[in-house]
Amino acid sequence: MHVTHQGSQGPEEESKDETKRKVNMISSVVIHDSWVSGKTWNCTSEQFPIRSITKWIFEHVPFVMRWHRNLIMARFKADFEFLIFRESNKRLRDMAQKGLTSYIKAKAPEALWDKLTPRYPVGAKQIIVDPDYLSSFHRPNVLLEDTPIAALVENGVKLQNGEVVPVDAVVFATGYSLEPETLVIRGHKGKTIKEYFNEHGGLTAYLGCNFPGFPNLCYIIGPNAATGHASLLFDMEAQIQLAIQLAKPVLQNQVQSIEIKESVTDEYNKWLQDRIATSVWPAASDIYYYVDRTKNIAMFSGPATLFWWLARKPKWEEWEIKGGRAEEWKVQMQRWK
Numbered sequence: 019m020h021v022t023h024q025g026s027q028g029p030e031e032e033s034k035d036e037t038k039r040k041v042n043m044i045s046s047v048v049i050h051d052s053w054v055s056g057k058t059w060n061c062t063s064e065q066f067p068i069r070s071i072t073k074w075i076f077e078h079v080p081f082v083m084r085w086h087r088n089l090i091m092a093r094f095k096a097d098f099e100f101l102i103f104r105e106s107n108k109r110l111r112d113m114a115q116k117g118l119t120s121y122i123k124a125k126a127p128e129a130l131w132d133k134l135t136p137r138y139p140v141g142a143k144q145i146i147v148d149p150d151y152l153s154s155f156h157r158p159n160v161l162l163e164d165t166p167i168a169a170l171v172e173n174g175v176k177l178q179n180g181e182v183v184p185v186d187a188v189v190f191a192t193g194y195s196l197e198p199e200t201l202v203i204r205g206h207k208g209k210t211i212k213e214y215f216n217e218h219g220g221l222t223a224y225l226g227c228n229f230p231g232f233p234n235l236c237y238i239i240g241p242n243a244a245t246g247h248a249s250l251l252f253d254m255e256a257q258i259q260l261a262i263q264l265a266k267p268v269l270q271n272q273v274q275s276i277e278i279k280e281s282v283t284d285e286y287n288k289w290l291q292d293r294i295a296t297s298v299w300p301a302a303s304d305i306y307y308y309v310d311r312t313k314n315i316a317m318f319s320g321p322a323t324l325f326w327w328l329a330r331k332p333k334w335e336e337w338e339i340k341g342g343r344a345e346e347w348k349v350q351m352q353r354w355k
Contacts (some may be wrong), residue, residue, distance in 0.1 A: 057136040059118045060125075062146040100247050100321045103141040103297045111298070115140045125152035133164055138321060142302035144246065196307055197317055198237065205231035221311035224283040225329050226318070227257045233275035233338070234268055236261035241315050242290055248322035254330040263332055267339075267347060274341020282336040293319035 076083040102114050119135060125148070126134050134152065134197050137142075152162050165177040174184040200347050203211050209231060217219050223229055224242030227236050244250055267273045294300070294314045307316030318325050334351050 021275065057134060058143060058146045059140055060146045060152055061118060062121065063147050063149075071228050100245060103246060103299070103319065105296055105298055111140050118145075119147075122152060130155055130162055131303055138302045139298045141246070142298045142300075143305055176267055196241070198240075201237070202230060204237065205229070205233045207251060207328055218287075220313045221315040222283070222287055224278045224286055225260065225325070226253070227260060227329070228264075228278040228283075230278050230280035230283050233277035234265075235342075236264060239294060242287075242318050243320050244316055245318050245320070245325065252322050253318070253325055256326045258333065264337075272347045273339050273344045276338070277338040277340075279336055279338055287343045290319060292321075304340075 030089060054097065076086070103112050122134050125133055141285075155162060161163075163183065165178070165179055165181070168176045168178045170176070170188065171182060174182050175188065176182050195213065198213075201211055205214070207210070207219075211232060214229060214231060221240070222260060223237065223240045226239065226240040228236070229235060236257070237263070238254055239250065243253050243257065245253065256344035264276050268276060291313065294317065297312055297319050299317060299319075303311040303314075308314055339348060
């Protein structure tokens with residue numbers, strides 16, 4: 019029996035075509051929906067092909083591609099979907115849940131509707147863009163199993179009812195560790211970044227990017243940087259623009275270090291966790307991005323444009339700026355403000 023994890027990567031990683039070929043050779047697939055991650059809400063994909071003429075325009079007409087990119091993020095659906103994450107918007111969430119329930123019934127066999135329908139409110143966990151998962155249950159070699167797992171045994175998976183399901187391979191699709199295990203850094207106060215996280219009850223950052231006590235450190239897609247409804251690439255771009263503005267005076271030898279203040283970080287995270295507490299996410303606090311079912315360390319509660327607005331330009335009074343010509347540089351920044 020072969021065992022692998024969804025996060026496994028390496029030089030031996032095979033191509034998608036090779037993976038698809040091997041999957042098509044499998045005589046049967048058992049999908050277990052109740053161990054850890056459970057049922058999920060699924061929605062249809064909105065992908066569409068880009069025509070050759072459109073590609074030509076993107077390549078040869080200035081600014082068109084950038085405006086197209088901005089329109090994708092600014093369109094109504096992209097950044098107003100965050101409203102379904104607010105606990106107070108029950109009517110809107112009920113409408114979304116009705117639509118997503120209808121999608122399950124349109125794609126999956128009727129006998130599995132109840133097993134596939136989540137019991138948590140829409141938005142409490144990630145809404146999955148359906149990769150034909152639901153329709154795969156119409157295939158004769160795909161079985162949905164929801165009896166709790168007791169153990170892995172030599173010839174398969176043993177369920178709590180005593181039944182052993184024979185399998186050739188097991189894939190652990192059980193979530194991710196959000197803590198940057200490979201980030202071994204000690205700040206100027208003598209603490210490691212892991213010690214800083216432990217002192218604050220889990221991963222903590224300012225705008226998911228900066229940490230007090232760790233000058234000149236910018237971490238892209240750190241704690242609470244994902245909105246849950248919009249493109250993570252947009253959040254990355256906002257953080258990169260912030261990091262560039264922080265790095266520029268250091269690289270130009272105008273200052274030696276720039277560090278977010280601890281009081282600013284604490285105030286920001288209190289504001290953020292208070293917003294999260296009024297969202298639908300606490301309804302699924304058993305998921306991997308909650309610490310002790312109390313602190314959400316992954317999500318940003320609000321529209322992507324709010325995240326961009328907060329990260330678009332540093333408020334220099336919120337930062338510790340030292341070394342070089344720091345005082346002169348601060349005065350210059352105040353004049354330009």
